[in-house]
Amino acid sequence: MNSEAAQERIISLSNDIHNYxxxxxxxxxxxxxxxxxxxxxxxxxxxxxxxxxxxxxxxxTQRVGGDISKKFNTVTHQYPMLSLGNTYAEDEIxxxxxxxxxxxxxxxxxVCELKYDGxxxxxxxxxxxxxxxxxxxxxxxxxxxxxxxxxxRSIPLKLKGDFPSDFEIRGEVFMPLSxxxxxxxxxxxxxxxxxxxxxxxxxGTLKMLDSKIVASRNLDSYLYxxxxxxxxxxxxxxxxxxxxxxxxxxxLPEERFIAKVSSVSEIMDFxxxxxxxxxxxxxxxxxxxxxxxxxxxxxxxxxxxxxxxWAISFKFKTKRVETELLSLSYQVxxxxxxxxxxxxxxxxxxxxxxxxxxxxxxxxxEKLDLHLGDFVYVEKGGEIIxxxxxxxxxxxxxxxxxxxxxxxxxxxxxxxxxREGEVHHYCLNESSCPTQVMGKMQHFISRKALNxxxxxxxxxxxxxxxxxxxxxxxxxxxxxxxxLLLDRMAEKSVDNLLFSIEQSKTIRFDRVLFxxxxxxxxxxxxxxxxxHFKSMEKISIATxxxxxxxxxxxxxxxxxxxxxxxxxxxxxxxxxxxxYGLQFTLPDELLLSSIFIGKTLVVSGTFLAFSREELKQLxxxxxxxxxSSVSSKTDYLVAGANMGPAKLKTANDNGVVILSExxxxxxxxx
Numbered sequence: 244m245n246s247e248a249a250q251e252r253i254i255s256l257s258n259d260i261h262n263y264x265x266x267x268x269x270x271x272x273x274x275x276x277x278x279x280x281x282x283x284x285x286x287x288x289x290x291x292x293x294x295x296x297x298x299x300x301x302x303x304t305q306r307v308g309g310d311i312s313k314k315f316n317t318v319t320h321q322y323p324m325l326s327l328g329n330t331y332a333e334d335e336i337x338x339x340x341x342x343x344x345x346x347x348x349x350x351x352x353x354v355c356e357l358k359y360d361g362x363x364x365x366x367x368x369x370x371x372x373x374x375x376x377x378x379x380x381x382x383x384x385x386x387x388x389x390x391x392x393x394x395x396r397s398i399p400l401k402l403k404g405d406f407p408s409d410f411e412i413r414g415e416v417f418m419p420l421s422x423x424x425x426x427x428x429x430x431x432x433x434x435x436x437x438x439x440x441x442x443x444x445x446x447g448t449l450k451m452l453d454s455k456i457v458a459s460r461n462l463d464s465y466l467y468x469x470x471x472x473x474x475x476x477x478x479x480x481x482x483x484x485x486x487x488x489x490x491x492x493x494x495l496p497e498e499r500f501i502a503k504v505s506s507v508s509e510i511m512d513f514x515x516x517x518x519x520x521x522x523x524x525x526x527x528x529x530x531x532x533x534x535x536x537x538x539x540x541x542x543x544x545x546x547x548x549x550x551x552x553w554a555i556s557f558k559f560k561t562k563r564v565e566t567e568l569l570s571l572s573y574q575v576x577x578x579x580x581x582x583x584x585x586x587x588x589x590x591x592x593x594x595x596x597x598x599x600x601x602x603x604x605x606x607x608x609e610k611l612d613l614h615l616g617d618f619v620y621v622e623k624g625g626e627i628i629x630x631x632x633x634x635x636x637x638x639x640x641x642x643x644x645x646x647x648x649x650x651x652x653x654x655x656x657x658x659x660x661x662r663e664g665e666v667h668h669y670c671l672n673e674s675s676c677p678t679q680v681m682g683k684m685q686h687f688i689s690r691k692a693l694n695x696x697x698x699x700x701x702x703x704x705x706x707x708x709x710x711x712x713x714x715x716x717x718x719x720x721x722x723x724x725x726x727l728l729l730d731r732m733a734e735k736s737v738d739n740l741l742f743s744i745e746q747s748k749t750i751r752f753d754r755v756l757f758x759x760x761x762x763x764x765x766x767x768x769x770x771x772x773x774x775h776f777k778s779m780e781k782i783s784i785a786t787x788x789x790x791x792x793x794x795x796x797x798x799x800x801x802x803x804x805x806x807x808x809x810x811x812x813x814x815x816x817x818x819x820x821x822x823y824g825l826q827f828t829l830p831d832e833l834l835l836s837s838i839f840i841g842k843t844l845v846v847s848g849t850f851l852a853f854s855r856e857e858l859k860q861l862x863x864x865x866x867x868x869x870x871s872s873v874s875s876k877t878d879y880l881v882a883g884a885n886m887g888p889a890k891l892k893t894a895n896d897n898g899v900v901i902l903s904e905x906x907x908x909x910x911x912x913x
Contacts, residue, residue, distance in 0.1 A: 249294045253302075256287040260303040264396050265403075265490050292861065293835070295852050295908055301372050301400035305393045305854075315386040315450065322411065322470045324365060324379045325549060327532065327556045333511060336533070339555050340507050347540050354480045355502045355513040356494055358530035358556050359465055361417030362446045366392060366466070369409050371402035371489075378449065388449055392416070394458035398466070399490040406489040407472040414466030414493075417526050418445040422461045432576050433763060436666050437603060441527050453795070455856065459767065463526065465500075466491045478503075478536040503536060514557055521559065522595070522623070530558040561622055564597070565635060566590040568617045571602070571646060573653045577682025578762055580667040581659060583608060583648070585631055587621065592629060597621060601628045604666045605648040614643040654678045674812055680714065681707050683760050687715040691766055692758030693747040697740035705729060715758070716819035718744060748824040752779070755825050759817075762803040771795055772804070779817060779827040783808040792871050794859075838910055839867030843876055847890050848883025850904050855883075858907070865911050873899060881907050 244252070260283055266274055284303065291298040298304075330336060343351060363379040376392035377385035392398060395416065418441040426444065427437045438444040448460045467483050476482045480503045487493045494500035502513055514531045521528050535541050535553040544553040567588040574582045583602040590597050600621050602608055611634055613619070620633040651658055652670035654677055659668040670676050673683075684703050688695040695718070706712045711725055721744065726737045753773035757766050764772070775793045776782045782804065790801035807813050821827050834840075844867045846858050853861070858881060859869055870877050873893040880894040881902045894901055902910070 244290075244293075246294060246297070249290055250297050253287065253290050253294070253297050253299070256283055256290070257299055257303055260284060260287065261399070261401055264303065265399060292857070292864070295861070296912070298852055301393070303400065305390075305400070315388060317380065317384050318375070318377055318387050319384045320365065320377060320380075320382070322365075324363060324382050324385065324413070325546065325551060326379075326382065327554050328550050329530075329556050329558050331558050331560060336510060336514075336555070336557060337507055339533075340510075343535060343544065343553070346544060347535075349540070350505070351540065352478070352480075352536040353504050353510060354478075354483075354534045354536045355504060355510055356467065356532045356534070357465075357500050357517065357524075357528045358532045358558075359415035359417050360442045360527040360529040361415040361464075362442070362449055363413065364388075364392065364416050364449075364464070365411050365413045365470075366398065367409075367411045367471075368402060368406070371406055373398070373400050386450065390454045391449055391451065391457040394454055395462045395464055397463050397492040402489040402491075404489050407475070410472040411470040412466045412486065412491065413468035413470065414464055416445055416449055416462055416464045417441065418448065419461065419463055419525050420527065421525065426460070429765070431580060431582060432578050433580075433765075454854070455767070464492060465494055467493050467501075477538060479534055479538070479541075480536050518559055522562075528559075530556050532556045562592060563620050563622045563632070564590050564592045565618055565620055566597070568613065568615065568619050568631075570615065573649055575652060575654050575670055575676065575678040575682075577679055577686055577760060579652075579669040579671060579673060579676065579679055581649070581652070581670065582667070584628075585613075585619070587619070590621070592621060592623060597629050599628060600631045602631060605668060606666060608646055608648060613646045614639060615646060616640055616643045652676060674714075677707070684712065684715055684718070686760045687758040688718070688747075689758070692754055693750050694743075694754075695740075695747050696743040697736060698743075702740075705731070714816055716816050716823065719820070719823040748826070750826060752826045752829045755779075755820070755827065756782070759807075759813075761807045763800045764804065768795065768800060773829050777829045777831075779821075783814070783817075794856075834866050835861075835864045836911060836913070837866045838913065839865045839879075842866075842878040843868045843870045844879045844881055845870040845873050845877050845890075846881045846883075847873075848886035850883040852904060852908065861907075861911060873897070 260280075263275060263280055263283075287302070288304050291302065291304060330339070340353075365377045365379075365385070366373060367375040373389075373393065375387060376389045377387055379385055393400060420441060423438065423441040423444060430437050445462055448457055448462060451457050466486065468479075469482050469486060476485055480501065483493045483501060484496075487495065496502060499516065502509075504510055504513065510533055517528065517531060533555055535544065541551070541553040544551070546552060568585055569588055570586045572584050572586060574584060576582065583604070585600040585602055587598055587600060600619075602611075602613075611619075611631060613631075613634065616639075618635040618638040619631045620635065621629050622632050623629045648668065649659065652672065655670065655672050655675060657670050657672035657676065660671055661668050670679065673679055681700075681703050684707075685700055687693055688698045688703070698718070703712075706721070706729075709729060711721060711729075712718055721741070723737055723741060726732050726740065727734065751773075753770045756773055756779065757764065757769035771793055772782055776785060785804070787801050787805060790796055790804055791798060817827075839862060844862050846855055846862070846869070849855075850858060862869060862881075867879075873880055873890050875897045877894070877897065877899045879900050879902050880890065881904070882891070883904060891901070893899075
């Protein structure tokens, strides 16, 4: 394919993918399968790597992230991002409306919106293309998080329709509750401290230096405030609806996320509706925002030093109930982490019946000074499982017993240990503790690992109880005859299961590595290890220094990997899996050129055409070896913007050839 044909195909693919993203993430419509979408995205990625000079500024491939920033620039807001005045009382809403009506003689319409509990963001578009995104910061200046915002799939990179040529749109970035719970479940399994709430997690994610991690967190957004252009409409409500036509995910009246009203009673009806229904939302809100709709009336009302006079927020009170703590039970995760769960006298909270609450770890129990029979305060606060936030000491019985954290595993009775620097207690009996053994197998066969259909949690338990499997390798010894002897295993389901097991032998090496369940080796880390070392054998004998040379592999991960391969039972498991035909090497990729064969290149700074990860991939695909620091052994330093002066000096002192981004592109294009 020549350059002209490639450019035409890149534009076509980009437009199609932008459209499919909008339909799926904004309009909730799925018009092609995930597989078909992935094929289009893969084709675009491949074309951009072959013709890097043709990559568009807002290519859909940027959704996956990749840039690693050293820091975020602080940028002054063109229009200050002021905060809103808050109230918790209906009387104060009435007073606010009365003040406005005294200032404005004409009839007044109000807009009621959800107050999303996330991170305020301002995004600039020029000629329909996303060019800059800033956090609120102190209201006068915010941090530029453009690259991270581009990974949020509900935020358009390119607009459609008749949009203004240059404007800013503001709204809120948040973390959906399902994603928040998924992240905390993963942290529980790794024995790491849980995230506190979706809002803080969204804020921390948006300010992460690695946009690839940001992309994996699946943030979402609603955008609704237009700035910097002569209004196309006379009011805020109409503008929000208009912005939806350009491709933005905005609050919609049919979902009751926004409403135009003309009286206090209608405002309170909107507030009351969402106070009762907010538990049904897939994201958190902490109140309702009320604004004067008409822009000319907003202008006449003006601002105080801190907030607009034409808007106010009504904050919901945190929903809390009191109930009796009946007992504690303890759950064992696949990594052996012990999580205490409070069993409660059933009580209604936010429209659901609550019988359990999470206590996370022994420190939380000690902090709350919990006793059996205590009357405790329970809140939901973004958790699927509610949490205990306090104790009513006035109701504590004189003879109540303080809760003492268990000392032995509830499943296998092994003594529990607390690893240095970690918050959880652990059962270290990995090979014999039934819950851990089954948990490891459930992880091994999961969709992102070996993806074995027909082996769900119940089937794993059934096979384990019947002594047909006791570890992951045993899955490959299952036969049709053995399976048909079990209850609930019909011929068709057995045949499908055996076919899926056989198919799993073709699963890529990095997913096999992830499936082993090594502590701290998640999906991303497994990919990086597999790509760097190319085989399980090389990973198993890698030294500590060799491991931490890998991008994003720190001391904790390196130690965990080494400990895993020092355990004879793990080596035996891997040997068996290898004999059964699983993939334990990563095939060498065909080189695009040999220009960098025998050369070591170091990448530093930020770049326009590529993310740093993409640059590194191109170096390897053109025969080069990646170096972690500049030294006399470095052949080339690929220097981007904001590169540290120390690296530049070291390169000059050692006679290293310094390549600009354009120089690099020219070399690989020869």
